[in-house]
Amino acid sequence: MKDLFSQRYGHQKKKMLSPQEMPDGLRNRLWNIIKFIMEKCKKSGNVGVIIAKIWDAFFKKDLDEIKECSLDRALENKIKPLFFSLKWYEVYNFIEFLIQEIKSIHLFTSAGITWLHEILISNINKIFEEEGVPYKIIDDYVTPFISEVEIEEIEKALKIDDKYEPVKKHLSGAIELYSKRPNPDYPNSIKEAISAVESLVMIITNGKSNKLSDLVEKLNIHKALKEAIKKLYGWASDEGGIRHGEKPTPSQIGQEDACFALAICSSIINYVISKYNLNSNKK
Template identity: 25%
Template sequence: MTNLPDAPFSARNRGAHRQIDLDFPITAKIGLSHLLLDLINRDFISNWTTVANELQRIARIPPIEYETSKVASYQLAKKHAQEALGVLHWDKTYDFCERLYSYLAKEIGYNQYDEYHVVTSKSEVQAFIASGLQRLFAEEELAFEFKDGLVLRRGRRHTVDITTRAQVVLGDSRLLGARKHYDKAMKFFRERTNPDYENCVKEAVCAVEAAGKALFPTAKATTLGDLAKWLGNTKEVTVPKTLAQITTAIYAYRSGGQGVGHGGAEGGAATAEVAEYVLAVCASQIIYFVDVSNPPESDVVF
């Protein structure tokens, strides 16, 4: 996976903010044009003709044949590429970013004495493109990240960190069922054009429930609510009652949230902010359950 740069100062300095969703603003497109120019100058992608034809394909504009050997034709390709990018719908622009990484990126090398030498591998070029796109997304406050060649719904830095940790913990073979639920929750949240926040919440809470049942079989819990009651009263593990109430709270929202579960309509809408909060809380709950179920061994007294 590409090691992506930290957010630039302008993004860090803004602090808490609402990210731009369902849009790829003109300023971001200008930034993308600068990245394209840099990539062409470095020979990381072929030329403006290739860029223009790919943008025309994505935008369903009839293809135009250019003669790269002629300056006027090449300049026309650059003009058409910029025009096509300017009118490209926001979701199609993200499609272009993925194609820029997967299709337009190319290896750099040369032939010498009938032997081909690689100067810059395609994977290195792709790493450079991914870094540039990630920085652009951060500078423009876009609600997405570029990861492993795909545009994904990002979430705040804390959410990304805690969900990543939870997914590592969910590698435990006992938690296969919980992992399936949490992966579904992440997929619903990260869907670019039509995120499903209601099902994101439902699957995230189901992941906590599945993890709890697997880690605490003696609780014989049927629901997460049952497990929360057991955690608050059992002496088998040490969980403060107030922390057990967090489990009760997320289960209550899963049951009563608008459109989330059991036909609930009075618990409030599952917005992007709510879904992200529940994802983070559920990740923390799973990590905590694993820690509680595996207490550190006592020191042996000699």
């Protein structure tokens, strides 16, 4: 949505919410898209399954309470009041739960082309942007906002070939730990990001090494660039004892550190795969 008159002419500045803010307008818009997706699910015949899972697995309520309800009544009279009573971080829990449930049953729209899972994510990300929410859905998780360039690198690394599945698994783990609310685990997020790089090296070297430095030496790149990659990776894996639990204490490792590690490790993964494949094709 384009800026309105008051924003274009400086009468009203676009506000960025704090990470813990959940104003009524944002909650209303999130509920509207949830309801929209549920309406789409009706056409597939799977909405009853999703509502039952929300009631049982998310809210942990007695299924007998909604057994005799119509789908519309269960959604409006049962789930909606509970959604509007959730704490700010529980709203994001709900969104992640719904995204993953819809993805798990492989629902399509009536056109049979676009995944409802993707429609839900794209609409929520649009709402986040318009409402000034400092989060974005990445890899099905509500993730603290990262720059668009960094997001592109992370998403690209998550879409690498299936032969690098262990790499993607560690990277997803890093995102999950980084995104945990209300208590993110930044130190272990960094460790998972590091493990993603080491898994890549193990795969490319056929298990002979997990050291990035061994692989970088084999790449046909300038010596200064080799050293830069080693130093950047060294910051994440050794500097301050992030890897080994030495100094500093975990409480001193913040969001900025974990965000940097995620972005750097993703960039290294993408770069090494690109260079390795290029060099392999020349042989």
